[in-house]
Amino acid sequence: MRDRKRGTHRRASTSPWMYALATWLAGVLAAVGLGAVSPAGSALRSSLGLSAGALAWATSSITAVSALLGIPAAWWVRRFGAERSLSWGLLVMSVAAIGSATAGSWGLLLGSRIAEGVGYLLVFVAGPVVLTRMTQGGIRAAALALWGTCVPTGLAIAAATGGALASWWTWNQWLALTAVGPLIMAAVLTAVLPKLPRTAVRCAHREAGAWNGALRLGVAYGSLSLVGVAVVMVLPPFLTEHRRATPAVTGTVMAVVCLGSTIGGLAASWLLRRGLALSSLVLLGALMPVACLPAFSAEFPLAVSGAAATLVLVVDGLLISAVFAAVPASVSSPEQVDVANGILNQLGSVGILLGPPLFGLVIAAAGWGAVAAATLVFGGLGTVLLLTTARTSATVTDSAAGVSQSPDAPEGMDMRKGSEPLGKAADAGKPHCTRP
Numbered sequence: 001m002r003d004r005k006r007g008t009h010r011r012a013s014t015s016p017w018m019y020a021l022a023t024w025l026a027g028v029l030a031a032v033g034l035g036a037v038s039p040a041g042s043a044l045r046s047s048l049g050l051s052a053g054a055l056a057w058a059t060s061s062i063t064a065v066s067a068l069l070g071i072p073a074a075w076w077v078r079r080f081g082a083e084r085s086l087s088w089g090l091l092v093m094s095v096a097a098i099g100s101a102t103a104g105s106w107g108l109l110l111g112s113r114i115a116e117g118v119g120y121l122l123v124f125v126a127g128p129v130v131l132t133r134m135t136q137g138g139i140r141a142a143a144l145a146l147w148g149t150c151v152p153t154g155l156a157i158a159a160a161t162g163g164a165l166a167s168w169w170t171w172n173q174w175l176a177l178t179a180v181g182p183l184i185m186a187a188v189l190t191a192v193l194p195k196l197p198r199t200a201v202r203c204a205h206r207e208a209g210a211w212n213g214a215l216r217l218g219v220a221y222g223s224l225s226l227v228g229v230a231v232v233m234v235l236p237p238f239l240t241e242h243r244r245a246t247p248a249v250t251g252t253v254m255a256v257v258c259l260g261s262t263i264g265g266l267a268a269s270w271l272l273r274r275g276l277a278l279s280s281l282v283l284l285g286a287l288m289p290v291a292c293l294p295a296f297s298a299e300f301p302l303a304v305s306g307a308a309a310t311l312v313l314v315v316d317g318l319l320i321s322a323v324f325a326a327v328p329a330s331v332s333s334p335e336q337v338d339v340a341n342g343i344l345n346q347l348g349s350v351g352i353l354l355g356p357p358l359f360g361l362v363i364a365a366a367g368w369g370a371v372a373a374a375t376l377v378f379g380g381l382g383t384v385l386l387l388t389t390a391r392t393s394a395t396v397t398d399s400a401a402g403v404s405q406s407p408d409a410p411e412g413m414d415m416r417k418g419s420e421p422l423g424k425a426a427d428a429g430k431p432h433c434t435r436p
Contacts, residue, residue: 016134016135016139017143018192019134020135020143020146022185023086023189024143026123027127027150027151028153028157030154030182031153031155031157031158032155032157032158032161033097033119034063036100036158036174036175036178037100038059038162039158039162039174040162043171044058047171058106058109060353062116062117063349064114064117064349065114066121066345066346067346067349069121070342070345071343071346073125073345074338074342074343074345075342077122077125077342078338078339082129082133083189083194086126086127086193087190087193088122088186089119089121089126090123090183090185091182091183092119093116093123093179094119095115095179096116097112097179099115101172101176101179102172119182124341124345125338125341127147127150128144128147128327129337130196131144131147132144132327132328132334133196133337138275140328142273143269144321144324144325144327145265145322146266146321148320148322149317149321152258152259152317153262156255211340214336214339214344216385216388217323217327218348219381219382220319220323220381220382220383220389221323221347221348221351223379223381223385224316224351224378224386225348225349225351225355226351226352226354226358227374227379228261228320229355230355230356230359231309231316231375233356234359234360235253239253239302239305249302253302256306256310257306257309257310260309260310260313260314260317264314264315264317264319265318267314267318268321268322269321272325278386278390279390282319282387282390285382285386286383287311288312288316288379289372289373289375289376289380290372291308291311291312292372292375293369293372294308295308295371296371316379323386326389327340329389329390358374359374
């Protein structure tokens with residue numbers, strides 16, 4: 001009883017932003033693991049005798065796990081609990097990273113990366129659920145938009161840190177280092193995050209038609225992820241082959257371009273926190289295909305092309321963050337958020353896997369000018385679906401201002417100022433299936 005009261009007091013007295021930032025850091029550290037192999041790629045190929053294709057499998061296997069198991073993982077998170085899944089996901093990633101660091105063959109490396117992909121998937125399904133249930137109103141919209149910056153931030157940290165250590169450390173030491181952060185963060189979250197009330201398992205016939213909004217957002221996320229990853233992957237060969245840029249110049253341009261995605265996500269978080277309607281952000285999607293024209297044209301100065309490509313990633317990052325912020329309003333009840341995030345992760349990962357080869361086929365068939373057309377098709381699809389969801393759900397920044405205490409919150413929890421979870425208010429009085 002004493003521990004229960006102490007946990008309630010801690011949860012009531014702590015700013016929701018402390019929980020949100022801790023959860024965001026967990027996502028960033030997981031994303032570092034996602035990008036850990038690339039900085040050590042040359043050393044790995046030399047040490048283990050890998051082909052470029054084998055290394056690519058080891059690099060993309062984490063994303064492949066999400067593309068296959070996103071929705072099943074969401075059901076598991078619902079039963080196991082979001083805060084526990086978040087900590088366990090980080091722990092699995094840490095153990096698997098040690099396996100990668102000690103791998104002596106491609107098979108062991110691939111197996112370790114697949115295991116790491118399972119932990120990564122748990123983190124990225126559970127993280128938004130924790131944010132949704134720990135925050136409310138404008139804070140929730142801003143926190144979920146901030147979550148959309150986890151992947152570009154983590155990939156940037158992995159590229160910068162791994163690249164800086166490449167000449168000093170072996171690839172084994174670098175991969176072992178990536179295991180430390182998730183391990184520490186798993187312990188921190190276990191100690192800091194309060195235990196969230198378990199959501200009920202709803203009857204199948206009641207949930208059968210509940211996923212239209214989540215599916216629209218999932219396709220939107222997949223389309224926008226496809227564009228962002230594809231532009232990042234095809235821009236370097238364009239710069240080196242058609243703009244005759246040196247590797248150093250290309251690397252500098254790409255660093256700035258990739259940073260654009262994080263800037264866009266932070267901008268979305270800032271704007272949504274201040275009450276800007278989600279539909280207002282979505283309209284910026286029209287800039288992406290327009291910016292692709294100078295980005296992939298040799299008629300413009302290199303600085304202009306680089307700035308245009310950066311704008312593409314800024315808008316793409318902003319819209320991806322808007323997708324995460326729109327999830328709670330896209331479902332009919334709070335306990336559906338976990339499965340909705342599983343849908344997002346599965347369809348988003350499919351987009352990430354398909355983006356580079358699809359854009360490569362388009363370029364091979366119609367030249368570099370077709371990048372703008374492909375961006376118009378896929379970016380336009382994502383923008384339209386996001387706008388449709390935003391309008392049918394009103395705005396994600398609507399706050400439950402008249403609610404003083406959530407049915408999910410422990411006794412005495414103040415729910416004013418959007419500081420704590422929505423709980424089950426949307427489903428009060430509705431019958432639920434019993435847990436098997």
